[in-house]
Amino acid sequence: MEKTTDLIVVVDPDDGVQAGVKRLFGDHLKVVCFAESEEALLFIRQNTGVAVILSCYNLPGRGGPSFLRACETLVPQAARVMLTRENSAEAITNALHEGRVFLFLQKPCKQAELVTAVETALGHHRHLAKDRALLERTLAGSIKLLIDMMALFHPEAFRRTSTVRKQALKIAKGLGIKKTWELEMAVMLSPLGEALLPKEILSRYRAARSLTEQERDVLNRSPAQTRDLLTNIPQLEKVSEYLFLSARGYDGSGFPQDGPKGKDIPRVARIIKLLTDLWYASPDNGPDAAAFEAMTINKGKYDPELLALAKEVLMDDVPEEKKKFVTQCHIRSLKPGDVLIDDALTEGNRELVLSRGHLLTLTTIRRLEHFHQTTGVRQPIRVERRQTAEEAVVAEA
Known part of the structure; x- marks a missing residue:
């Protein structure tokens, strides 16, 4: 097998399975092993470039089929392979329908059969990744056209997208985020909620003037309207959820009232919240010490790590x-x-x-x-x- 940087995740409490996969593929692939589902899911959330996931059926935690179904949401391009001694029709049905597996292998599995399965799974992953990349480029171009058109009618709402996108990419680089497509789409679409608002309500809100109960209700429904507009567009389901939560403070303040707080808020939503507020706190020529001082006064609303990183990377000297x-x-x-x-x-x-x-x-x-x-x-x-x-x-x- 040709040496690649593809990442394969093995989730099986059997030490023999973990050692066998490492022995077969460790020289060619990056292999990471886990004995239960929750630790593996945490890793996958932070490493979305996973190519192949090998899981046993009777997996400690949420079980193999349920675990693989969760993986599909997190890394839809990863090929999911089930390794199990279960051979009942019910087990196979659960693996195929609930786990939505790509391949189903019986234990004990012959070495040649496992090698062929992993090579096939890698090919499937690369095909999905290629298709997604093409779709993302096409969708990104369509969204850019949409934003340019909307900016003609709502220039005030969309004026920040170019600047905030550059800032978001700097923060992403500081965080080691390599795949920034969802972050960039979220930034570009973040003013959509403002564009849907009556201008008088938005201007009163940004000027910190009091709003009537009816005006505040219109303002509070803006994130939900944005989510409803985007949620049915393929590949934008996660982006719509990020935008829905982008007004949520790290301390649990803001909209929606019953939403998550702290690290439970998606990282993209936390970045959007921080950079949007920074935009309004900054002078025309970009963020300065006074802008970050203003942010620090309400620091409970922002992820402290992101706030510190933003100050570091957005105020550094420009290379000559x-x-x-x-x-x-x-x-x-x-x-x-x-x-x-x-x-x-x-x-x-x-x-x-x-x-x-x-x-x-x-x-x-x-x-x-x-x-x-x-x-x-x-x-x-x-x-x-x-x-x-x-x-x-x-x-x-």
Whole structure:
């Protein structure tokens, strides 16, 4: 078998099974073994790149079929294989229907049969992973288009997505999270609830002004509306739940009142909560010491580890090789890749056209040109532009 970095999880109290799998596959795969279900599930929650799961039928804890069904929720791309001495029709039915296993092997299992089964399971996993990656890219592109369209009608609500996405990726890197698709989708869709709210309610809430009972009821139903909109979209079921809980404080405060608290709140939801509040506490040029000081006053609402990490990674110095420079230019001089430092506003009534932090594309530059021709856009516009090697030479000269 070709050497890979694929992860195989063995969950069986039989030391002989664990030792046998390690002997057969330890040189080619990363093999991790557990004797019961709950410890294995905790590991799988934190290592979602699992390729193959081997479980016995009579597993201590919740039992093999129930354990594998839970694994399907956590790592749907992992191939699930049942190893058991049970040969009754009922046992096989439970494994196939409740555990939704990919393969069912009888103990004792011959070495050649087990090797073939694992190779087949790995092939199945890679096929599922490839299909999911394609679906995620397609879905991500569709969501990006949706967000761009909604930003035209609700620019205030979606102004933070570009900035918060970059911050979320920094935090993910600090946490060692390699697969960030769900986090990025949650960030991009996080303003959806605000876009559904009447503007007067949202502005009163953000200004910390009192709300009527009816207005507060509308505000409280916003996360549930977001979840209801997204929950039926394939691959967004978890994202919808993260967003539903993203207003929940680490200390148990916030919405929903009967929701989880502490580490029981999904990590993505905790990150969204932290970064959303940080956005509103920060000045236009990004988070500073005062913003984190304001967050610390209400530190009970945030995961203390995430708060400390955010302060560390979001206020570090930018490496010299990645340094950008600020320039003021008219619309005709804007370039794809420029990032708006300030909001782009109309000349007369100063309505928001594009929000600060927006990464400009040819489409958005044409949108600015159109607005300027019809309504007028305040110029010059300050943008952050990555300095090319040629520009750096000119600047030094």
